[in-house]
Amino acid sequence: MTTHSFAGQVAICGIGATEFSKKSGRSELRLAVEAVKAAIDDAGIAPEQVNGMVTYSSDTNPDTDIARSLGIGELTFFSRIHYGGGAACGTIQQAALAVDAGVADYVVCYRAFNERSGNRFGAGVQGRAPLPNAENAHLGAYIPVGLLTPASWVAMAAQRYLHVNGATTEDLGRVAVADRKHAATNPKAWFYEQPITLEEHQASRWIVDPLRLLDCCQETDGAQAIVVTTRERAADLPNMPVVIEAAAQGSGKGQDMMTSYYRDDLLGLPEMSVVARQLWETSGMGPADMDAAILYDHFTPYVLYQLEELGFCEKGEAKDFVRDGRIELGGELPINLHGGQLGEAYLHGMNGIAEAVRQVRRTAVNQVEGLERIVVTAGTGVPTSGLVLSSGS
Numbered sequence: 001m002t003t004h005s006f007a008g009q010v011a012i013c014g015i016g017a018t019e020f021s022k023k024s025g026r027s028e029l030r031l032a033v034e035a036v037k038a039a040i041d042d043a044g045i046a047p048e049q050v051n052g053m054v055t056y057s058s059d060t061n062p063d064t065d066i067a068r069s070l071g072i073g074e075l076t077f078f079s080r081i082h083y084g085g086g087a088a089c090g091t092i093q094q095a096a097l098a099v100d101a102g103v104a105d106y107v108v109c110y111r112a113f114n115e116r117s118g119n120r121f122g123a124g125v126q127g128r129a130p131l132p133n134a135e136n137a138h139l140g141a142y143i144p145v146g147l148l149t150p151a152s153w154v155a156m157a158a159q160r161y162l163h164v165n166g167a168t169t170e171d172l173g174r175v176a177v178a179d180r181k182h183a184a185t186n187p188k189a190w191f192y193e194q195p196i197t198l199e200e201h202q203a204s205r206w207i208v209d210p211l212r213l214l215d216c217c218q219e220t221d222g223a224q225a226i227v228v229t230t231r232e233r234a235a236d237l238p239n240m241p242v243v244i245e246a247a248a249q250g251s252g253k254g255q256d257m258m259t260s261y262y263r264d265d266l267l268g269l270p271e272m273s274v275v276a277r278q279l280w281e282t283s284g285m286g287p288a289d290m291d292a293a294i295l296y297d298h299f300t301p302y303v304l305y306q307l308e309e310l311g312f313c314e315k316g317e318a319k320d321f322v323r324d325g326r327i328e329l330g331g332e333l334p335i336n337l338h339g340g341q342l343g344e345a346y347l348h349g350m351n352g353i354a355e356a357v358r359q360v361r362r363t364a365v366n367q368v369e370g371l372e373r374i375v376v377t378a379g380t381g382v383p384t385s386g387l388v389l390s391s392g393s
Contacts, residue, residue, distance in 0.1 A: 020351075054091040086383050222345055239361065337367075
């Protein structure tokens with residue numbers, strides 16, 4: 001039985017973000033400072049009360065630069081996690097561990113970048129310098145055959161998933177349609193007032209078969225920050241504490257970065273299975289207890305995988321689960337109510353955590369009525385992480 005001592009004892013007390021755009025017109029550091037300040041203000045604390053900071057790989061903003069810019073002062077805890085978007089929920093786990101252990105009082109988790117106007121992560125790895133390191137040695141097996149981009153890496157596995165399970169690209173499209181439906185009513189979303197139909201999804205151009213343009217997340221300029229403290233401290237702050245019932249990281253057997261092709265099959269995400277087991281055991285909850293889900297949607301196929309790995313349906317049945325509006329607001333398991341990374345913004349999952357906080361606070365634009373508990377996941381195809389958040393009641 002998995003148990004984590006911080007579970008139920010720590011809480012999210014503040015969230016803050018910049019606008020989400022395609023050309024921010026300012027540096028990544030300024031974006032980070034703006035989002036962190038907004039989160040600290042939302043928490044109702046002073047900058048000098050923050051003494052911990054966590055981010056994850058690909059973020060260019062040193063915690064010390066942000067601290068100096070905001071007058072945060074001394075830091076007693078700082079951490080940076082590897083594996084890009086897979087680390088999103090892991091930042092919250094790091095913060096929870098720190099405040100539960102008394103290493104820090106208030107920890108800010110942050111993500112900021114100009115991914116559209118600056119370094120575009122989706123462009124691929126073909127331009128990398130041929131340095132003699134492990135990552136390039138790994139990519140050397142894939143670059144010569146044209147597997148250059150995240151889309152191509154996911155497509156390799158997705159094609160097998162569709163073939164074996166009898167799913168179609170229309171099933172992928174239902175995820176995109178749900179996300180864009182939610183984005184269309186979210187004024188903060190890039191695709192606000194721009195829903196799509198399944199027919200429009202099917203008509204969008206191919207990127208890498210079986211992925212169409214509307215199966216792939218967007219590129220975003222922006223920043224998001226989240227403040228974590230003990231549940232006891234959070235109770236005295238202005239906003240409702242959002243209790244961290246569970247937080248977990250996971251890496252599966254035979255794990256590679258987006259290219260775990262040598263496992264026994266390509267029909268699952270073992271890293272998410274590792275996370276799911278910890279989330280459910282630690283929280284004492286299960287899929288049936290969740291009122292909604294924020295599922296990492298960099299590419300639509302991996303949303304289907306996650307529904308299965310988290311236990312919302314059996315293996316191979318996600319194609320049926322996503323039909324008939326089940327994952328839309330008002331459905332059995334509404335997902336990505338902010339619009340997800342397909343519809344709101346691609347902040348490597350950090351904006352999804354913020355949406356989960358709004359849902360528990362009951363301040364979301366697309367609010368799930370009576371929501372008490374929500375599960376959040378981070379990037380898949382890589383070592384990943386997840387959360388269960390609740391009102392604590």
